[in-house]
Amino acid sequence: MSESLHAVLEGLPQSSLTTHVLGALDWIVPGEWTNITLFEAMIKDVTGETDEALIQQVGERALQLYADESTGYQRAVQVYRGIDSASTVAGAAAMANLAGQRFEILSFLTDVTPRADTTQAIDAGIKFAGELVGFTLCNGLPGDSVGDFVASLANYGKEERMRLAAWLAIDCVLPLGPDFVTKVLEALDGPLESIQENRVFEFVSEHLPGGIAEQRDTIKKNVEESRGHLEGMVSQHGITQETVLAKVKEYVAIADDKLDVAAAALDLGTNTFEHTGIQTVARRVITRAYGEI
């Protein structure tokens, strides 16, 4: 028996290193994200309804839709979880219980080895393909529907916009700098093995049609066609290595100013895709349930 939707959502922490980091990045997407972790609160946010019987009806329908594996929502959650589980050490989750004070990840940093630019760039590209896959699973499109995904990026809102901002800040700009798109594309053009061996690839590849070469083409096309939107978002909101690090340091104690080390530590200690991805899926399922009842 799979976990029910309300259990999945309510399993998210109300306060954790991840929520602090997301809060620190709020300046990129002001007001888009609030950390909703209670099922009832999400139903009220989506519907704006107050009638308890109606809220119950929406909730029960949402639970049914999610429980039906053929709807794809469970697989979307698996992908969002997979993106992070591959890059987050198990022990980092324990930090989620630390709250009420600035997070201290100094102890991490002494032990974190920054990744080579190429590895980081491939990771960023494949995570973005994971976002494409999550989008297609939620919306009922084939896994390689890059055109639909890119067109929808401009309409991203709430948790999905927060997730995109966090990916741009932590996975792209902080470790790779302003020309991150070029670096990602160049890295993806390297040996196919470097993609196959990537930790996130296994969670994403099964949803991308074709063999490894076609999958690489899809991953690249996804970045190429989104380039204008991504670079526009970075320049419009002033996302630079300096602004990201300065903001994060307001909320999280990072002793080391080395950008690649800070990026690696944040990647290791947070699960922004899983956290906001589950919130996105819950919102999508509840929206549909509200339409169906």
Add this chain to the structure above:
Amino acid sequence: MILRRMLVALAVVAAVCAGVNGCKKDEPKSTRWDDAAAAVTTVQVSPSGAPAAPAIQAGVLPKYFPKDESLAGYKRVHSADKEGYAEAKLQKDGKEVAILSIADAEKLAYAKAKFDTAADKLDGYPLMTVGNNQTSVLVKGRFQVKVSSQTLDNDARKGILSKFDLKGLEGT
């Protein structure tokens, strides 16, 4: 690698222990949904044997949504196209103002039954409000077409409903 993970884990344990006094417990989670979630499993194990009309495949429903030119001042963005359900966001000045949806209610008896008491009609189809924020019409006794919005009133929602191709939907 294993040694590195152990070191990180140890560091984290130390951090958690050191921070115990600063810990804040999460708000208690509700048990409101536990029974409903358990019931879902039961339904799935022994589905009702009632025959249903053929499922409506993805790709069928979006074509009955309002045409862009009929939605002056609004922008429509399709957001779901799944078996038996299609959805679009309606935006104004870049902000989402409504969700438009068509849902196959063939297997949801209660969704259809509520129209039995509908007093209004739109182009001959039963029309009603649902909760505070939805206006809905039932087409062919099967398809529920809805406009959901926390900002548009019932008249505005009804106006948007009238832009759907309800007659076309009747013909599916």
